[in-house]
Amino acid sequence: MTAATSGAVAAGTRRVPRTVLGPVRDAAAIAGRNLIAYRRVPQLLVFSTIQPVIFVLLFRYVFGGAVQSLPGVPYVDFLIPGIFVQTTVFGAIGTAIGLATDLKSGLLERFRSLPMARSAVLAGRTLADLTRNVFVTALMVLVGFAVGFRVHTSALAFLFGMALVLLFGYALSWVFATVGLAVGDPETAQAAAFPVMAPLVFASSAFVPVETMPGWLQPFAEHQPVSVTASAVRALVIGGPTTSYVLQSLAWSVAILLVFAPIAVRRYRRAV
């Protein structure tokens, strides 16, 4: 009662031979599919860029005057690196919403019934979101320069800083992939993501120096991933000691990936 060969099952349909590149090909197909959505529904991109632009204008011109920046650093140079990190954190919610939408619409079911790599849906989604982050942060760089932000070190250090931000954003995508698959509904995903995100973004050094916060909050605000990444980028573009912050940021990103990628994959395998 067993089929003699797997070829027999597939008779009549030619297939690409299985190679190590198979999962890459599948992930690329899914990423392409997700990126088409940004092209077809530009609102997705417009709204996710308008919001950080508003933050820039708000903090640069409204709150900025009241903020006590680091000594000798103009507030705009303090702010913009924080904005980069904040943008990627907020953007990562898109991962949760996108996956929750696919889950709810039954698309994930279709994908899971196809002979494709198990990792492809999550890898494709997070890669598409990484691509979007590249675009959005590039835009924020332009906005930053327009409001007076300047790099005081080198272009190389600046690019390295951006790479840190993107890596952190990519790691966060896996956290929010888990959230999206766990709640399985786009509205709930958005609601569930906010309480995770708000303390990370606002109780951090993204917008104000940690020293201005109450003592009990400082240990958290000093060491949490958004702060260390913002501080690392800041150190890279303003100058000063960088190693500690960069290492902390890398450690956070890698740790988040190591913890959440397997959880997200497990969630994906069970989600219906």
Add this chain to the structure above:
Amino acid sequence: MIEPLGGHYRLLIPDLRGFGWSEAPGGGYSAVAFAQDTVRLLDALDPERAHVVGHDWGGLTGYLLGLQHPSRVGRRLYRYYLRAARAILLRRAFAGQRLAAPTRLLWLTPGRGRTRGAGRRRGGCAGPMVRFSIAAMSDTAILVEGLAKRFGDVVALDGIDFQVPAGTVFGLLGPNGAGKTTAIRILTTILAPDGGRAEVLGLDVVRQADQVRQSIGLAGQYAAVDPNLTGRENLRLTGRLAQLPTTDARVRADELLERFELTDAADRPARTYSGGMRRRLDVAAALVQRPPVVFLDEPTTGLDIHSRNALWEMIRELVADGTTVLLTTQYLEEADRLAQRIAVVDDGRVIANDTPVALKAQLGSTVIELGMGDADRAVQAGALLGERLAAQLEREGATIRLATDDGSRLLIDVLRQLDDHQLAPATLAVREPSMDDVFLALTGHRAEEAAAAASGPAGRRAGRRGAA
């Protein structure tokens, strides 16, 4: 090279493109070589006992039957096929004449490692290019044994068993929450069962999940298409993810768009589609890899009558081509119309498994339905009729139903009795028993009660109705 083969066979002749056929001389496995191999294979078969099932009649097999003008492939090939056709074999299969159920499945698959220069030796012996693998000793496409699944405290499947013969439509019938979708999810490798086993084409859905995925198509309960992609892009994406080469995925997408009458809308985002179009696209996506086994989970839910009929037609065509279809439905009429066999599922158990005819036969041949206006009168009439008449009787609100073998006799008796007691019914209907009646008899509740949330079956058989 090929020994004469005994026994009953299903012979699957795949589309020529599946063999890497190209019109360029020397390109891939030539059409001529394929023709010769096919002739040899046909010679080796006993035409009385073989059964040819084309998997894609659109391509090569069309030529075999002389259905398409042969000029595109060349008269030479055409001649081969006329000879090859011996062709009783093929014509008989295509005329829809079913032979005795075949016990073995014979697949024609491309030979591994193409002989170099095969193309150059055109017209000569092409060598052993075609591998014949004998697969699936049984004709069972789907086998389910003691399948169980629970979610926390909720038992979704409580040990179900059924078998689906290859090339047939099997209906899983039951209300919402009966376990139909869970069964489909297990069979399509999306969920792992807690107990029992399930096989698709002899492949275990847990241990050989990846091979199962190459043999199945799934159209789930929702039209699972990406709203932001166009119809064409949706199908191409599915093709790529089914590991078809890019060009094959394109060709296949175009074929399916045509077949499902979506060509005009092919380049519009799917979110602009109507419900019927989305559903057609969804079913088309399920067929991208030409799966021998197709799962359709409530395929006509929410469709208008026109779209539903079109989809039914599509399902019949699939089966005529040798595909096995497992269909779930709450629409009792749908299972009745399409399925050769029906398993009635309730509360995670199979409570009946039979042909539609046999299921309906459990209920006599005629149902008389009396609307008594109000429940009190119905109770009185029920008591009266139950006492005096030998017929199956049940009351539901103000309605009384009687089932019998002798409808006209009973009708006269019923009306006479009721008239004598001043209990003339407000409405009266005489009809064939529907699957609804069967469901009620089996489960003690109507299918719609459990499924009240879902919209009622579109265009349910009205039967012969008349008011008295």
